[in-house]
């Protein structure tokens with residue numbers, strides 16, 4: 001049996017893609033393992049959003065070179081956003097890579113590649129174990145050497161008994177010479193939509209977690225982005241927006257609920273610019289349809305853009321609360337209008353605050369989280385303080401703060417940046433520290449309340465981790481039977497990251 005391991009970096013869209021691929025491979029008869037060293041097929045799903053994520057990837061990849069030498073039949077592949085735009089560099093820098101497929105357009109090609117690849121791995125693995133010191137073991141293990149191997153040994157004879165013998169033979173004969181351009185190798189044209197079907201169908205099949213954990217469903221409803229925020233690489237790695245048919249999304253949710261999912265997260269780079277390609281229905285309509293699916297489960301979505309936040313979205317959320325959770329990720333990025341304009345965010349801080357007002361009015365007690373970038377090129381101290389002023393006014397439950405990172409192809413990368421990293425780091429720390437104080441105050445307002453939570457899993461420290469409708473963490477004592485259950489907890493204590501509760505029901 002072919003074993004596989006997937007390492008995932010980045011956003012929930014990547015998590016959903018990796019889970020889909022895992023289910024797909026399981027359907028093909030492979031087994032998922034938790035250590036790369038035990039896998040015959042290793043895939044790394046990459047994130048390009050910040051330079052740091054990319055650097056982490058490079059050091060991570062280096063460690064697989066000895067593994068490929070030891071076991072030359074294994075295949076190591078890079079997928080996702082870095083693969084979209086650094087394909088050549090990846091092939092050139094890492095000899096031990098077998099394949100590189102970018103996010104989105106190349107994913108369907110990846111799937112058809114995997115069907116063949118796992119059979120080839122099985123055969124090469126068998127060959128290797130029959131004769132570990134033979135040609136396959138003796139070389140440096142590149143797929144690029146396979147052609148030579150085929151020429152030397154009568155492999156087609158060996159393959160004769162295999163039902164997929166021809167496909168295997170073809171692969172071995174076509175083995176990629178190092179000079180072949182990856183683009184050429186990946187020029188098949190299978191529609192993006194087919195990929196979604198594959199991934200979503202695959203996702204339904206199995207939720208075979210060993211340790212008990214609540215079942216969650218992550219469903220990509222759209223991909224890509226047309227917003228072109230000046231700092232962001234996503235439109236270049238994931239391409240322009242594509243929404244998937246609403247009827248397929250609905251049937252995917254229904255199947256996941258039938259399989260025991262207790263929480264459905266609708267995912268898209270720009271989730272609220274969703275538009276059904278068949279009926280032109282917009283995101284609020286999709287949410288409504290999902291909420292009307294019978295069953296006790298929570299619905300979340302990530303990430304919306306403030307520009308596309310409309311009254312009807314909050315109306316639907318209010319109508320179906322708490323099934324549609326009153327939790328909003330509302331990315332501010334900056335509180336300075338000059339910086340927002342340079343970022344191409346299409347709203348002012350006043351407009352942002354106005355929409356926060358709508359949320360507070362229509363969804364009282366809603367949890368609001370945000371993303372903030374500090375140190376955008378040319379950001380002055382006064383402009384940073386404008387961001388802090390919005391933070392003080394909104395009092396977000398959670399902030400994901402980032403130091404600006406220059407990304408290739410983006411407009412912002414052309415703007416002169418005279419702010420030193422040490423200053424940017426100071427701003428980040430200032431924001432973080434203040435946010436912890438705000439979170440402590442926000443959380444302490446829950447002391448003495450009874451809150452409905454979904455129990456997620458047992459933590460190493462022994463307590464159960466559960467989450468409120470607003471996605472806030474509550475630790476509680478109880479048995480494993482509670483995992484996956486909605487229960488009520490009485491909040492006794494709170495801190496910046498966790499609240500402590502006692503089980504009421």
Ligand code: 5AD
Pocket residue numbers: 049050231232233331333371372373402403404405406407
């Ligand atoms: N530098 C820093 N942060 C970035 N983000 C996106 N691009 C960059 C960049 N170049 C942040 C934004 C976005 C989140 C997912 O990542 O805040 O909302």
Ligand code: SF4
Pocket residue numbers: 225226227228229232233234235269270305
């Ligand atoms: Fe990037 Fe902006 Fe699109 Fe979000 S909306 S993915 S930050 S370009």
